[in-house]
Amino acid sequence: MRIVGRKNFMLSCIFFILVMLVLGKSIKILNINNSINMTAVPIDSTIDKQAASSKYTPLKKYYIVIDPGHGGIDKGTSYGNMYEKDLTLKIARYAAAYLKGKGNVVFLTRNEDKLLGLDEIGDKVNSSYADAFVSIHVNSLNDNNFNGITTLYYDVNGYQKDERIKLARAIESEAVKNDNWANKGIKRQNLAVLRYSKVPGVLVECGFITNAQDRIRLSNENVLKRLGENISNGIIYYLNENYKK
Numbered sequence: 682m683r684i685v686g687r688k689n690f691m692l693s694c695i696f697f698i699l700v701m702l703v704l705g706k707s708i709k710i711l712n713i714n715n716s717i718n719m720t721a722v723p724i725d726s727t728i729d730k731q732a733a734s735s736k737y738t739p740l741k742k743y744y745i746v747i748d749p750g751h752g753g754i755d756k757g758t759s760y761g762n763m764y765e766k767d768l769t770l771k772i773a774r775y776a777a778a779y780l781k782g783k784g785n786v787v788f789l790t791r792n793e794d795k796l797l798g799l800d801e802i803g804d805k806v807n808s809s810y811a812d813a814f815v816s817i818h819v820n821s822l823n824d825n826n827f828n829g830i831t832t833l834y835y836d837v838n839g840y841q842k843d844e845r846i847k848l849a850r851a852i853e854s855e856a857v858k859n860d861n862w863a864n865k866g867i868k869r870q871n872l873a874v875l876r877y878s879k880v881p882g883v884l885v886e887c888g889f890i891t892n893a894q895d896r897i898r899l900s901n902e903n904v905l906k907r908l909g910e911n912i913s914n915g916i917i918y919y920l921n922e923n924y925k926k
């Protein structure tokens with residue numbers, strides 16, 4: 682009796698595993714179909730695992746500040762019911778989770794829907810004594826042909842100029858790695874949030890909400906996640922290069 686009982690139990694287990702495997706596969710197939718239906722632009726979900734395990738592994742524990750642009754009554758730019766303040770918070774949270782997962786310490790200037798003054802952001806950044814600071818934004822323009830990602834930096838009278846340019850370059854080249862984002866390069870722009878920062882800092886304009894193709898990308902949660910992670914890889918790459926010196 683005991684042997685028969687055990688046999689039945691084993692058979693039930695095998696049956697259960699088979700059912701789970703079949704269900705798992707069909708859920709995956711459903712997910713793939715959903716993402717194809719949702720998006721008109723090619724979305725690249727390949728992950729370079731080998732590169733991820735070496736080049737983007739922090740050489741030490743870094744301290745990083747991420748600033749999700751806008752918040753509260755300041756919605757930033759918008760298109761329909763799509764608000765910049767929500768997109769920046771999502772991208773920033775994905776970046777923070779990824780960076781923390783790699784053993785770094787991450788401060789978000791806001792982790793809720795509230796407005797911070799520019800001086801408040803500046804104080805948070807400067808009192809953190811972080812290794813790097815990245816402000817996340819989304820662009821817009823009347824001409825809806827404009828698309829792509831731009832990384833902005835600013836140096837007051839050459840202060841940390843080389844470092845800021847290197848950080849901007851590293852982030853820009855990583856940010857566009859997936860999902861066919863257009864690389865619009867880096868630009869020097871006098872922005873308060875960058876001017877106040879004593880920490881090497883940049884501002885990433887994550888596509889144009891006014892461009893139809895960029896908007897498709899920005900409405901895809903997986904794209905936002907990859908963007909947050911790629912921006913993070915740019916930060917780690919820059920900090921590792923700096924650390925090696």
Ligand SMILES: [Zn+2]
Pocket residue numbers: 750751757758765818819
């Ligand atoms: Zn903005």
